Amino acid sequence: MNTSWQNNRAARDARIAAGAGLARGKVVEAHDATRLLEAVVRPGDRVCLEGDNQKQADLLSRALLAVDLSRISDLHMVQSGVVLPEHLDLFDRGVAKRLDYAYSGPQSARIARMLFGGKIELGAVHTYLELFARYFIDLTPQVALIAAVSADREGNLYTGPNTEDTPTVVEATAFKDGIVIAQVNEIVETVPRVDIPADRVHFIVKSDTPFFVEPLFTRDPAAITEGQILTAMLAIKGIYAPYGVQRLNHGIGFSTAAIELLLPTFGERLGLKGRIATHFALNPHPALIPAIESGWVRQIHSFGSEVGMDDYIRARSDVYFTGPDGSLRSNRAFCQTAGLYACDMFIGSTLQIDLQGNSSTVTTSRIAGFGGAPNMGADARGRRHPSEPWLKAGAEADPDGAALMRRGRKLVVQIGETFGDKNVPLFVERLDALELAEKLNLELAPIMIYGDDVTHIVTEEGVANLLLCRTAQEREQAIRGVAGYTDIGRRRDHGMVAHLRARGVIRRPEDLGINPLDADRSLLAARSIKDLVRWSGGLYAPPSKFRNW
């Protein structure tokens, strides 16, 4: 019997041979990109078309969309970000059929319509780490289409500051007999640093225009409201300070931007410098510049980069991770792992919170996906190293447990105003995510953060510490007790809420010595993008859409 154990390697070699005719060395001209894909991709392949939440292999997306359907169809797309219109056009045209993904930001409404219309066969919506993990178990790509800044003739790739998912995608594909095709902005003699070694890259396509990068983490300080400033003050004084939170991740909302901008002012006056917010798993948020410049922040590891921050990061290598060339090296998989296991707190905004504390950013017509928040905003059950906030939170949750046997708890904080954008209430009886799950016959409702992981909720009405709640009823009343004038808040049991406040489960601004009238924009270390540029000494170069000058 002639059994082969290297069929996949043989198949890979055949694909490379089929594409080689279009290449000089590894380099394929942009106008041949579609022909290259027709040569190396097979119907039904699992394909990772690098779409991260920021960086996009946009040329290869368009090339794939243009393939001859008689040669390629029914692909199974396995990619973290479904962000470009082309990513969904693939399904409309029939090039792709099945989808496993993590994040769909700008395409959230269309993806919901296409799922509902049966255009897309959905595997699952994942968290980043979960999808990356499956790349190595049961969703290994046969073809990866990735984006890099530059390549040399050998195929060594420089991904630039937005390395993001690339090393993970390439690892899974190249070492399991898959094909890696990179679009690059330029081909150079020597790359500034090698992010991806050449022997993992099979073809290079030079793009005429640089790959698209979305500035996703820039929050204009000019848009921060006094309500958000008040919630930020409550979080700093009511959570960061008492737990001594030094290692953390921030979500991307305006409330957390307000926290970043209050550190050098409000935080400084409270004497918290060096005691809180020193180590971050965080993208290079421009709003953190004043805190960095004021000496608050020791170290930041990043998932990706941020448009306009390159020169600043290069000049602040004590704080950021940089390569031998001086530019940022980001890595989404590692940073997600860092956020899950090495951070003591996640704090972020959400769109809806129910009475159990479950939260979701899904509304009935939009599926934005999860991205990274669930990994950051989840207790890490595999964690074993102690730290002050982790042990304190664990003790609050289980005061009678034996200290040596008691698990700590990660602080998972949801922060927001009781009425959000367009006066939509943050608190709801029933999450829209449930309705969506019923409509689409999903086996799981898309919950961003499960209630049993949430430890605190902060609104302008106060801080609810759910760790101190002993019953489901207490938990519900603690949530109602900070839900303000929403229907949920108005249906509180006043006696019970007063009792919870006496126990310190609910803490009002006055309980924390905070006068809401002090929540003024003059407290912000920067009140405009231009202030951030000044703080950076001119090193931060905001993109045009954020420059009001």
Place this chain on the structure above:
Amino acid sequence: MSAPLKDITPAERARSTSFYEASARTRLELLLDAGSFVEFIGPEQREVSPHLKIFDLPEQFDDGIVVGRGRLDGSPVFVAAQEGRFMGGAFGEVHGAKLTGLIRAARQIGSIPVLILFDTGGVRLQEANAGELAIAEIMRAVMEARSAGVKVIGLIGGRSGCYGGGGLIAGCCSALAVSEPGRIAVSGPEVIETNRGVEEFDSRDRALVWRTMGGKHRRLLGAADVFADDNVQDFREAALELLELVGPFGLDALKAEQERLADRLRRLSACSDAVDIWTAEGIAHAETVPELPADQFIALADRTGRTSRDAR
């Protein structure tokens, strides 16, 4: 948090207060001589919009505009300040009537100038007819007051800029002062994009919005005569400077301005971007204009910027 402020002088406080960030009331308090402001039709009279409740929208006790009198360096002035944070400072019926009345009073008295602190997106859509009428009444009142010898000065540096009918009224003033964040135009960025497409004007490209409508461009074109740094003290000094600068108003002044504008159109109509205009105006490295700090920009504007001595 405000305790340390007690120890500083009003001028220091005005210098350290961003005009852009401040409320209408704070702007007036710091712009005028300390303690001199007296409000007309104040909040206690509850002259609120009669229309907003139909739309289940919140009212404001001053309908988003503060009017009154005060002193500027000892001399009496009438003042009006729009509150850009209430409905984008938009003109409604009561809002407009308060400004009309103030300017008509100035005309009757004849010798006291008017300062208008614009901060408006234009007419309030919920009371559009009343608002549009108000714009027309205010423009007429401004021209009548100016004909009677009253100086009407516009100060523009608020969050909502000076758009729509506000832009028309500003164009009727004797002179304008503007800061970098201030914007002056009639059609706003979103309106242009909606009507003419994103290729014509990308309203989300804020750098484009600012170099097309922002304070620096308006100063260089001569629409505004004075450029103020973004603090209330600088606007106070700008107002004083403009009150000195403004000449007599009459047919000759209007004809000269008409000639200036016609000439501008001839010279610059081929330009497709503000940077082209600045280059045509002889500014070297025009693309760096948005980055210039206020002092350097003022020096540049004094050297090369146009002046009209009549707002446009």
